[in-house]
Amino acid sequence: MSVVFSHPVSFAALGFLFALSSVTFAAGASSGANARSPPTRDQWMALADELDGRLRTALPVSSPCFDTVNGVHVGRNETECAIVQQGYTSPLFRSPRFSPQMNPNWETCQKTAAKCLLDSSQPNNSVAWEGVECDQGSVPPYYIDVQSAIDIQVAFRFARETGVVLSVKASGHDLKGRSGAPGSLSLWTRNLDEMSYSANFVPEGGNESFLAITLGAGVPFEDVYEFADANNVTIIGGYHQTITASGGWVMGGGHSILSPVYGLGVDRVLQFRIVTPDGQLRVANKFENPDLFWALRGGGGGTFGVVLESTMLVEPQMKLQVVSVNFPQTPENAQQFLKLIVDQTPKWSNEGWGGHMRSFGLINVNPLLTLEQAKESVQPAVDFALSQNGTAVVEELPSWQAFFSKYVVSAEFDVGAPLILGTRLIPVDLFTTEAGKAKFSDVLNNIVTQFNITPYIIYGTPYLFNHTEGSTSVTPAWRNSLWHMSYMGGWAYNASVEEIWAQYELISNLTQMLRDISPESGAYSNEADVYEPNHEESFWGDNYPALLEIKRRYDPDGLLDCWQCVGWKGLEDDRYNCYL
Known part of the structure; x- marks a missing residue:
């Protein structure tokens, strides 16, 4: 059975998978809606017949490289292993396949160190597989290749009848482990890939038309941007090729470096079609x-249903002013540059800048200024970079697609390696008052010097966007913040449980420093500390009680659940056995 090219369920495949994964099934199926025994082989086969080949089996993407998979000797498949090795750190390899996540820590069982990973720094390193067993980890052993609403309706009915755990996955661009669960039946929406453009889209029941693009749940932003460019429009979206526009990105909020002017994804979506x-x-x-529309505009993915498509408001194609500066970092100039961008942020925010910034440079864009205005605006950053033997470019590009192709693809964060984030929304007063700047600068300096961590700053809050108060369910902290600030942690493919936990502790402790100086702010649910304390308040603020009520209205049996999502069942649920 191949994991590179998965197979529909057959009696032979079903028997093989049962032999490989009986422990996984038992662990994953005991906490569904009715806490029943795992589905029987006959029930799985009846489901397979009903879905006519769309129920498929899955093993970890790296399993062809291993002799023993889930305790069964299967022999190493050199041909398929070579394919996996070649694509292991490529987002374009991982995105269209079911088994891999962008960050493979979410393919593993972190609590028990059960995994099936290659060495991301050297995928042909034989130490990763020689004498090592491949374990299913958190990769769902069954998934439905969703093609229509009927497939989702069948899955919900099956879960209600059998108690099997459900998970929902598109491209696997998921930093919280919510798109998989051990032993679950996954609803894989990646192949819902239709797109259409309308110059006169009218939401059902409405009478006003909009410039809009409708996107299937599996369409990644790389395809969306090409499609929008071909239709001479601009869609506001994410900073990575493989993020799916209609999935967790938009339902969790959806930041963009154009958000300072044009709003978050939740401000742009006009309509969902959902089961x-x-x-x-x-x-x-x-x-x-x-009520459901409000909940989906910030309440998170994999919670209120399974989205088939979304329709997004778009803008006419626009020119962008771009500044890119980089310099060799030292502890001293890192502190100096962070102080510079803290001081400049209020001015830059009022001028419409957005971007991604580090302690050694930035890539920012502006849709409002002329090239001459942009040059004058960012001159302090340019001068600083050049004084540190760095480089600086300020230029005008004709479209978002031109910017994305030139700058973003090469600047995206790595995939194929274990990675976690901790984040905080940084409020305006930490930039505009002397006391605030002093507290914030102390934290930034400690991070760089004491912890030797490079902050990753997303300049993508909807600061200038004129939103309607209460129209979305994201934390109101988005509307009063200038930065979405994050730190990255990671570990080697063969790290111990203790080493993994140490990274979580480090990231959580760093994030706590920001919580302490911004107690009234919040965090972005899609990218926050995995073990975010008081997550209901951090992610949704006063919106949480209403979100919980809507969740219970549309999902009274609790068929959908995910880590720290609205109405989640908590640590006692078996699906979270692999979290630390």
């Missing part, structure tokens, strides 16, 4: 199911 856990295919917009 809710009661089995109903629904349209959610301002006019139909407005």
Whole structure:
């Protein structure tokens, strides 16, 4: 059975997978809606017949490189292993396949160190597989290749009847481990890839038309940007090729470096088409199911139902002013540059800048200024970089697609390696008052000097966007912040449980320093500390009680659940056995 090219369920495949994964099934299926025994072989086969080949089996993507998989000797497959090795750190290899996550720590069982990983720094390193067993970890052993609403309706009914755990996955661009669960039946939406453009889109039940693009749940932003460019429009989206526009990105908030002017993803979405856990295919917009529409605009993915498509408001194609500066970092100049960008941020924010910034440089864009205005605006950053033997470019590009192709693809964070984030939304007063700047600068200096950590700053809060208060369910902290600040932690493919936990502790402790100086702020649910304390308040603020009520209305049996999502069942649920 191949994991590079998965197979529909057959009696032979089913028997083989049962032999490989009986422990996984038992662990994963005991905490569903009715806490029943795992589905029987006959129930799986009946589901396979009903889905006509769309129920498939899966093993970890690296399993062809191992002799023993889930305790069974299967022999190493040199041909398929070579394919995996070649693509192991490529997002374009991982995105269209079911088994891999962008960051493979979420393919493993971190608590028990059960895994099936290659060495991301050297994928042909034989130490990773010689004498090592491949374990299923958190990779769902079954998934449905979703093609229509019917597939999702069948899955919800099956879960209600059998108690099997459900998970929802698109491209696996997931930093919290929410798109998989050990022993689960996964709903894989990556192949819902249709796109359409309308110059006169009218939401169902409405009477006003919009410039809009409708996107299937599996369309990645790389494809969206090409499609928008071909239609001479600009869509506001994420900073990575493989993020799916209609999935957790938009439902969790959806920041963009164009968000300072044009808003978050939740501010741009006009309509969802979704199957809710009661089995109903629904349209959610301002006019139909407005409570669900509000919840989906910030309440998070994999929670209120399975989205088939979303429709996004777009802008005419626009020119962008771009500044890119880089310099060799030292402890001294890192502190100096961070102070410079803290001092400049209020001015830059009022001028419409957004971007990604580090302690050794930045890549920022502006849709409002002319080239001459942009040069004058960012001259302090340019001068600083050049004084440190760095480089600086300020230029005008004709479109978002031109910017994305030239700058973003080469600057995206690495995939194929274990990675976690801790984040905080940094409020305005930490930039605009002397006391605030002093507290913030102390934290930044400690991070760089004491911990030797490079902060990753996303300049993508909707500071200038004129939103309607209460129209979305994200934390209100988004509207009063200038930075979405993060730190990255990681570990080697063969790290021990203790080494992994040490990284979580480090990231959480760093993030606590920011919580302490911004107690009234919040965090972005898609990218926050995995073990975020008081996550309901951090992610949603006063919106949480209403979100919980809507969750219970559309999912009374709790068929959908995910880590720190609205209404999650908590650590006692078996699906979270692999979290630390």
